[in-house]
Each structure stands twice: as C-alpha cells, then as structure tokens.
Amino acid sequence: MSTDLTAIQTYLSFKLGDEVFAINVSKVLNILEMKPITKVPKSPDYLKGVINLRGTVLPVVDLRLKFGLAENKVTVDTNIIVISIDKEGDTIMLGIQVDSVKEVLEFKTEEIAPSPSIGTKYNSGFIEGMWRVGENFIMILNIEKVFSVEEIIDFKEHLTETDTLEKAIK
Amino acid sequence: MDSFKEKFVEEALDLINELETVLLRIDKNTEDKELIEHIFRIMHTLKGNSAMFGFILIDQYTHQLETIYDFIRNGKMKVSSELLDLTLASVDHIRNLLDETNSSKPEIQNTHKNLLGRIGKIIGNNQSVPEKKTEIQVVKEDLKTFYVHFKPSVEILANGTNPLFLVEDFGTLGEYMAFPNNDSLPAFEEMVADKCYTSWEILLATKDDDQKIREIFIFAEDSCTLEIQELSDTNLLTVKGFREKITGIGALHKKIGIQKIKELLTSGEKSASKYDNVLLRDINDVANKLKNISSIRVSSEKLDELINLVSELVTTQAGLSLLAEKINNKELLAVAEDVEKLSRRLRDNTFGIRLIPIENMITRFQRLVRELSHELDKEVDFIVEGSDIELDKTIIEGLIDPIMHIIRNSIDHGIESKEVRQKLGKPKKGRITLKAFHSGTNVVIKISDDGAGIDTESIQRHALKKGLLKPDSSISRKDLLDLIFLPGFTTTDKITTISGRGVGMDVVKRNISDLRGELTIETEINSGTEITIKLPITLSIIDGLLVLIDKSYYVVPLSSINRCFEFRHEALVNAVNNLIYIDNGHVPFAYLRKEFGIKTTPPDIEQVIIVEYGNSFFGLAVDNIVGEYQAVLKSLGSMYREQDFVSGATILGDGTVALLLDPNKIISAFTYKLEKAELN
Numbered sequence: 001m002s003t004d005l006t007a008i009q010t011y012l013s014f015k016l017g018d019e020v021f022a023i024n025v026s027k028v029l030n031i032l033e034m035k036p037i038t039k040v041p042k043s044p045d046y047l048k049g050v051i052n053l054r055g056t057v058l059p060v061v062d063l064r065l066k067f068g069l070a071e072n073k074v075t076v077d078t079n080i081i082v083i084s085i086d087k088e089g090d091t092i093m094l095g096i097q098v099d100s101v102k103e104v105l106e107f108k109t110e111e112i113a114p115s116p117s118i119g120t121k122y123n124s125g126f127i128e129g130m131w132r133v134g135e136n137f138i139m140i141l142n143i144e145k146v147f148s149v150e151e152i153i154d155f156k157e158h159l160t161e162t163d164t165l166e167k168a169i170k
Numbered sequence: 171m172d173s174f175k176e177k178f179v180e181e182a183l184d185l186i187n188e189l190e191t192v193l194l195r196i197d198k199n200t201e202d203k204e205l206i207e208h209i210f211r212i213m214h215t216l217k218g219n220s221a222m223f224g225f226i227l228i229d230q231y232t233h234q235l236e237t238i239y240d241f242i243r244n245g246k247m248k249v250s251s252e253l254l255d256l257t258l259a260s261v262d263h264i265r266n267l268l269d270e271t272n273s274s275k276p277e278i279q280n281t282h283k284n285l286l287g288r289i290g291k292i293i294g295n296n297q298s299v300p301e302k303k304t305e306i307q308v309v310k311e312d313l314k315t316f317y318v319h320f321k322p323s324v325e326i327l328a329n330g331t332n333p334l335f336l337v338e339d340f341g342t343l344g345e346y347m348a349f350p351n352n353d354s355l356p357a358f359e360e361m362v363a364d365k366c367y368t369s370w371e372i373l374l375a376t377k378d379d380d381q382k383i384r385e386i387f388i389f390a391e392d393s394c395t396l397e398i399q400e401l402s403d404t405n406l407l408t409v410k411g412f413r414e415k416i417t418g419i420g421a422l423h424k425k426i427g428i429q430k431i432k433e434l435l436t437s438g439e440k441s442a443s444k445y446d447n448v449l450l451r452d453i454n455d456v457a458n459k460l461k462n463i464s465s466i467r468v469s470s471e472k473l474d475e476l477i478n479l480v481s482e483l484v485t486t487q488a489g490l491s492l493l494a495e496k497i498n499n500k501e502l503l504a505v506a507e508d509v510e511k512l513s514r515r516l517r518d519n520t521f522g523i524r525l526i527p528i529e530n531m532i533t534r535f536q537r538l539v540r541e542l543s544h545e546l547d548k549e550v551d552f553i554v555e556g557s558d559i560e561l562d563k564t565i566i567e568g569l570i571d572p573i574m575h576i577i578r579n580s581i582d583h584g585i586e587s588k589e590v591r592q593k594l595g596k597p598k599k600g601r602i603t604l605k606a607f608h609s610g611t612n613v614v615i616k617i618s619d620d621g622a623g624i625d626t627e628s629i630q631r632h633a634l635k636k637g638l639l640k641p642d643s644s645i646s647r648k649d650l651l652d653l654i655f656l657p658g659f660t661t662t663d664k665i666t667t668i669s670g671r672g673v674g675m676d677v678v679k680r681n682i683s684d685l686r687g688e689l690t691i692e693t694e695i696n697s698g699t700e701i702t703i704k705l706p707i708t709l710s711i712i713d714g715l716l717v718l719i720d721k722s723y724y725v726v727p728l729s730s731i732n733r734c735f736e737f738r739h740e741a742l743v744n745a746v747n748n749l750i751y752i753d754n755g756h757v758p759f760a761y762l763r764k765e766f767g768i769k770t771t772p773p774d775i776e777q778v779i780i781v782e783y784g785n786s787f788f789g790l791a792v793d794n795i796v797g798e799y800q801a802v803l804k805s806l807g808s809m810y811r812e813q814d815f816v817s818g819a820t821i822l823g824d825g826t827v828a829l830l831l832d833p834n835k836i837i838s839a840f841t842y843k844l845e846k847a848e849l850n
Binding site for chain 1: 478481482485722723765767768804805806807808809810812813816819821825827828829
C-alpha cells in the first residue's frame with residue numbers, strides 16, 4: 001500500500017497552444033480565472049505584471065512568452081495557476097498564465113519516460129519526462145528549473161528534441 | 171526541554187543586555203546604590219537560571235562575579251573603572267557562553283580562565299584586608315519632611331493654571347515625591363474635559379519652612395485647598411524601604427492620607443506587626459501587577475500575521491467605502507464611515523506595536539564610545555537626545571551597523587587627540603551627539619562631533635590621485651563630499667584596525683537607502699562633522715500621491731514631493747533641453763510615458779510633479795493626479811529585482827494593484843541616460 005502511494009504521482013495538466021504540459025500538484029496552490037493585471041514598466045514581456053491575490057501582490061508570468069511562443073489572445077479558458085517554488089533558497093509564489101487548464105492526472109513513476117537526452121546542448125532539465133496518452137504525449141515540466149533562469153527559454157529547441165523522442169518511442 | 175532552553179537563552183540575553191545598560195550608567199555615577207543593587211539582582215537571577223538549565227560554566231562564572239558585587243553592595247569595595255572593564259568583558263563572555271557550541275572552543279576557554287583569574291584576584295585582595303566595620307555615615311542635614319495635600323478646585327483649569335506645573339515647582343525646594351489621586355474622578359459619561367478632578371499628595375524634604383511651600387501656591391490659593399503638615403525633622407525619603415513602600419501604595423492612585431504614612435513609618439520599626447504584612451502584600455501585589463502588564467513577549471511572526479490581516483482589512487474597508495458611495499445609501503454611508511475610522515485606528519495601533527524606542531540600540535553605541543576612546547586615549551562624551559523616539563524594529567536593527575561605523579569614524583578621525591584639542595583651544599573632552607527627532611512623517615537622526623571635520627581639499631587630492639576627478643574639472647562642495655560614499659574611497663594614509671580601509675561609508679549609505687532612508691553630510695574644518703539620517707517611521711506604510719499614467723495607477727511618496735503643475739501636452743513634448751519653466755526657474759523633467767515605453771495617446775493636459783532631488787528639483791510628468799493615498803506597502807518580490815525604480819506595490823480600494831515609484835531611482839537613471847547621450 002505504502003509503496004503504491006509513493007509510486008503514484010499526481011499532476012495538473014494544462015495547454016499552451018496544442019501542446020499539453022503537466023506540473024506536480026504539490027507545487028500548485030490555486031487556479032484563478034483571468035483578472036486585470038498591473039503591468040510593471042520596463043520589465044521583460046513574459047513578466048505580465050502583478051495581480052492582487054487576497055491582499056498579496058502576486059507576479060504573473062505568461063508561460064507562452066517565457067517559452068518563446070507567440071502571445072495568445074485571452075479567452076474564457078485562459079487561467080492563472082498559482083504555484084509556489086523554491087528559488088535561491090526562498091519560497092516564492094507566482095502565477096503562470098496558461099491557455100487552459102485541463103485535468104488532474106495520476107500516473108505511476110515507471111510510466112514516465114525519462115527526459116530527452118538527445119541534443120544535450122539544450123537539455124537543462126526543464127522537462128522531467130514524458131507521459132504517453134494514446135497517440136499524444138504530455139510533457140512533465142520541472143517548474144522550478146523553468147524559473148531558475150531569467151531569460152526566455154527557447155522552447156522550440158526543446159520541441160524538436162521531444163519530437164525526436166516521440167518518434168523514438170513510437 | 172529544548173524549548174525551555176531556548177526560552178532561557180532568550181531571557182538570559184535580555185538580562186545581559188540590561189546588565190550592560192546598567193553598567194554603562196554606573197560608569198557615570200559609581201556611588202549609586204540602586205544601580206549596584208540592580209546589578210546584583212541581575213547577576214543573581216542569571217546565576218540561578220543558568221544552574222537550573224545546566225549552563226554550569228555561566229553558573230560558576232556569575233557566582234564569582236556576584237561575590238564582587240556583594241562586597242560592593244555591603245560597602246567593602248568601591249566600583250572602579252578596572253572592575254567595570256572586567257564586568258563588561260564578562261558580559262561579552264557570558265554572551266558567548268550562551269551559545270553552547272562555543273563553550274568547548276579553546277579561545278573561549280582561555281578567556282574563561284583569564285577572566286576568572288582576574289575576578290579571583292579582586293576577591294582575594296579584598297578578603298585579605300581585615301574586615302573594616304562599615305560605619306553608617308549619617309550625613310547631618312537640616313532637612314525636614316513635609317506632607318502636602320493639594321486639592322485644586324474643579325475649575326482651576328479655567329483660570330489658566332496648570333496644577334502640574336505647581337507640583338513640579340516643589341523641585342525648587344528640595345527632593346519630593348508626588349502621588350496623584352483620582353478618587354473624585356466621576357464616571358466617564360459625566361466627565362467634563364476642562365475640569366480638574368485630580369488632587370495630589372506630596373512628600374517634600376526641604377530646608378525651608380511651610381511658608382515657602384505656600385508661596386508656590388500664591389497665585390492659586392483661591393482655587394485650591396491646601397493642607398501642609400510637618401511629618402518629621404529628618405529626611406524621610408532616604409529612610410530605607412520607605413520610598414519603595416510608599417511608591418507601591420501611590421501606584422494605586424488613591425488617597426494615601428497622612429495617617430497611613432505615619433503608620434508606615436512606625437510599622438517600619440515594628441516590622442513584625444500584622445498590619446505591615448498586609449500592607450506589604452498589598453504593595454507587592456500592585457508591583458507585580460504593574461510588572462506583568464508592562465510587556466508581553468510575542469513572536470514577530472504572529473505580529474507580521476496580524477499586520478497582514480490588518481492591511482487586508484484596510485483594503486477591504488476601502489472597497490466598502492467605495493461601494494457605499496456608489497449605492498449612496500445614507501445609513502450604509504454612516505456605517506462605512508465608522509468602519510473606516512475604526513480600521514484606521516486599528517491600523518495605526520497595530521503598526522505601532524512594531525515600533526520600539528531607539529533607546530534599544532543606544533547601549534551598544536555607549537559601549538563603543540567607552541571602549542574605543544580608552545583604546546585611542548581620547549576623552550569623549552557621548553550625548554543622546556530623543557532616545558524615546560520610536561522606529562520600526564526592522565529599521566532599528568538595520569541602523570545599528572551603519573551608526574556604529576559613523577561613530578567609529580568620528581572617534582578615530584573626527585575627535586583629535588587631547589594635545590591637539592588643547593592647542594586648538596577646544597575643550598579637552600571631545601563630544602559626540604546623537605540626536606533623534608520627528609520631522610513630518612520621518613524620523614531624523616543627527617550624529618555630530620566637534621572634531622576635526624573633513625578636509626574637502628584632501629578629498630579632492632585623493633580623488634585626483636585615484637583618477638576619479640579630472641584635474642581641470644570644477645566640482646561642487648556637496649559633490650566632493652559625496653565622493654566619500656564611493657566604494658574604496660579613503661583619505662587617510664594610514665590604515666588602523668578601526669577604520670581607514672575605505673570600506674564603510676559606501677556600505678553605510680547603501681544600508682541606509684535599503685531602509686528607504688537618506689543620508690547627508692555636513693562638515694567644517696576644525697569644528698566638526700554632522701551626519702544626518704532621515705528615515706521613515708515604518709517600512710510598511712507610506713504617505714503618497716496617487717497618480718495615473720495610461721490606465722495604471724502609481725504612488726509617488728509624498729515626502730519627496732514639492733509641488734504639482736499642469737501643462738499642455740505640446741508644451742511638454744516641445745520642451746527645449748528637457749526643461750520646463752516654473753515660477754522663475756528652469757526645471758528638468760522626465761516624461762514618464764516615454765520612460766515607461768507607453769505608446770497610447772496621452773491626454774491634452776498633463777501634470778508635472780516637482781520632486782526634491784538632492785538640493786535641486788526635478789519634474790515627473792504623469793497623466794493625472796488622483797489624490798493623496800496612504801499606501802500599505804507590499805513587496806513586489808524577487809521577480810522584479812531589475813525594476814528598482816518601483817520600490818513596491820499597494821492594493822487600492824477596488825482591489826487593483828498600484829505601483830510605488832522611487833523618484834530618486836527614476837531621476838538618477840534618467841540623468842545617467844542623458845549624460846551618456848551627450849557623450850555620444
């Protein structure tokens with residue numbers, strides 16, 4: 001029983017464009033509907049600004065822009081996922097804006113394929129692994145790694161890696 | 171058990187700090203019996219507690235120290251400067267011992283042995299001397315003690331007489347104790363603010379007669395009843411134990427009555443009497459009560475949580491007021507107004523909890539002055555004014571290091587040696603003054619010395635040598651002085667252990683600006699240096715002006731704003747050289763829309779806020795001014811570290827976030843950009 005518990009991981013999946021991503025629920029505090037964001041001048045585009053989360057000022061990151069994708073229109077599906085991560089020893093809270101939030105998934109550790117090791121140039125460990133759902137793949141993000149760098153992550157590079165990986169698995 | 175130990179360490183640290191303060195006080199007045207008692211009591215408590223929690227070394231150590239102070243207490247020894255040095259060193263040592271990991275370190279053990287040796291020597295010396303019979307010296311004084319009951323009439327305030335001044339006048343006649351009594355205070359509802367309900371009982375020890383006492387009341391005779399009685403032909407205020415007892419009774423704010431005082435005196439003699447015991451218990455109860463109420467230990471986390479909740483409440487209340495205005499219902503408006511008043515008071519009180527008097531950091535400075543002046547063989551008086559001024563605890567903690575550095579500089583470089591001072595015709599003793607006072611919403615701390623001052627020419631020479639200045643450039647005096655805040659800048663040629671490495675003033679300045687404070691320096695050769703630190707009272711609240719740029723709200727700190735002006739948009743975009751003409755001068759300005767990269771259409775009429783920047787003015791152009799706003803400050807977090815011109819954020823009544831601007835940062839970035847553009 002106890003071994004099963006540790007082996008099963010729970011993830012929250014969300015979409016950016018057509019790609020499905022997942023992050024560990026232990027990092028997720030809250031899911032919010034889109035609300036007015038106060039832009040901080042002279043900040044990088046992917047930093048959308050700050051919102052008021054019940055009296056706390058919360059920075060919001062557009063994950064599309066952080067991954068070097070084009071900005072998308074805000075729709076009724078657009079959500080802000082409030083996460084808590086460790087950064088340089090401090091626990092910080094931030095919101096990530098995603099195109100839509102999908103569902104909570106559970107899967108066993110052994111079902112996760114290891115992160116793509118092909119093209120080691122860009123393998124900074126942003127992707128912990130892949131999970132296969134029928135024909136599709138869900139990319140499991142190491143969200144802490146994503147926010148350990150200030151720059152925009154050129155995700156297209158990663159996508160090509162995962163493409164090769166997908167092909168390899170198929 | 172560990173949590174008990176933690177508590178002990180916490181308490182012991184408090185005791186040690188208290189001990190340090192008292193020791194520094196006794197340094198000035200070595201004969202003060204009360205202070206010696208106080209020292210003895212602290213040591214005794216420390217000894218008992220440390221034995222209980224297994225701090226054996228501290229127990230043994232304080233036991234030895236206590237012995238010395240017991241001698242002093244009994245008049246077998248006198249407080250000397252060497253003894254104080256030793257005790258202060260012991261204070262540091264005990265502080266080290268409280269960290270248990272320290273006690274096994276060889277250097278700590280060495281100090282321990284060393285100090286114990288010194289203590290042993292003092293005790294040994296004293297014991298070898300045959301015990302002298304301590305004679306009680308009764309100083310023959312012609313003092314009499316009077317009991318005065320002064321009951322002003324209810325209407326006394328209407329005549330413009332302040333009864334408190336009358337009471338204080340007793341000080342001109344001799345030593346006195348005054349006890350107010352509120353027996354005739356009516357219930358709150360029946361109280362009238364301009365009526366006086368208090369009467370006073372005063373015990374006065376004086377050489378003069380009752381006629382002199384009546385003279386005090388010469389102008390108030392008609393508006394008060396006066397009862398004067400001679401209690402004794404000696405000074406009762408010095409009778410052992412009397413003072414304590416009477417203070418205890420007086421603390422009840424009830425009439426004591428001459429009868430009770432007399433009883434107190436006789437009962438002092440027949441200490442076994444039943445009445446005395448009852449009375450004493452009475453007094454102890456009151457004393458205990460007062461002690462219990464005086465302070466409560468609360469963890470700062472709880473406090474932060476409370477402050478967060480109150481901030482949230484204030485935000486929610488602002489939302490309520492907004493809604494009430496919109497609905498425009500009279501009853502709702504009244505309630506909203508009440509809630510607003512209440513939450514404002516609640517907020518002020520809550521933020522007040524975090525404020526502590528700057529007295530808390532003064533001890534460390536006194537100690538520094540004492541030790542450093544000994545070491546350098548200089549005589550320095552350290553004078554503190556306004557030690558009751560309160561500041562946020564975090565600010566006080568952040569202030570200690572910078573101020574220590576400033577004082578260290580003053581003693582090392584500022585105050586000259588005795589010989590030089592005499593040659594210059596200055597008093598032999600140097601003087602460092604720390605003065606704190608309120609100025610608007612800020613607290614100002616001035617640290618000045620009467621030393622050598624800073625030689626601006628020497629700064630210029632060193633700056634030239636280091637290539638910080640071009641040989642032909644002209645530089646203002648202020649800019650020259652600002653050079654000492656550059657990292658690595660020093661004008662001393664010799665490096666001492668105390669200062670001179672040029673590490674320091676830049677750190678001081680940075681520390682102060684981290685606390686949202688400002689630092690300015692004034693100096694004059696041979697008459698001294700004055701460093702002024704201007705600080706906000708608290709870091710969590712700021713008085714600001716709410717402005718609008720595009721669709722976003724910003725808050726500009728009110729403390730830096732001078733005036734506001736309206737301008738037509740064209741006047742701003744067509745301004746020559748980025749200067750606008752105001753009153754009778756040109757003022758440079760930054761067009762914030764452009765600075766912030768906002769591309770939407772601006773309004774026809776825009777506002778320019780004139781802020782103080784150093785000694786000059788600078789304009790910030792915004793779309794519109796909304797009004798004054800008291801902002802509860804929130805951090806933007808580490809994601810916005812780069813955007814340092816935004817010093818935080820605040821949440822407005824409707825829930826939107828407004829950003830707090832730091833005018834200094836905006837202006838310095840702006841002028842830097844201009845200068846670079848000119849170079850190209």
